[in-house]
Amino acid sequence: MIVTDPWFYLTVVPAVLIFGIGKGSLGGALGIIAVSLMALVVSPAQAAAIHAGGGPASIYLLPLRLDKITLIATMAVLQTRQ
Secondary structure, three states, rough: OOOOOHHHHHHHHEEEEEHHHOOOOOOOHHHHHHHHHOOOOHHHHHHHHHHOOHHHHHHHHHHHHOHHHHHHHHHHHHHHOO
16 A cells, blocks of 8 residues: 555655654654654554564564565565554
8 A cells, every 4th residue: 555645755754764863863862753743644553653663573583684685675564564
């Protein structure tokens, strides 16, 4: 399912960039803002799940030592299935 709503992309792209900056230790707790931005266009529970799902998935997938492309593709699929 491809999202065609332009408001989704206008909101989510900056949210993902803000979240990435926060994860890179440059923005501190900016991830909180990213979840709030995403909650404007998707349900708040879905916005929180999108950001919270990466940790448990990483704990399971990283010890498997998958090829880089396989790991990224698997994480992408897991993030879209939440």
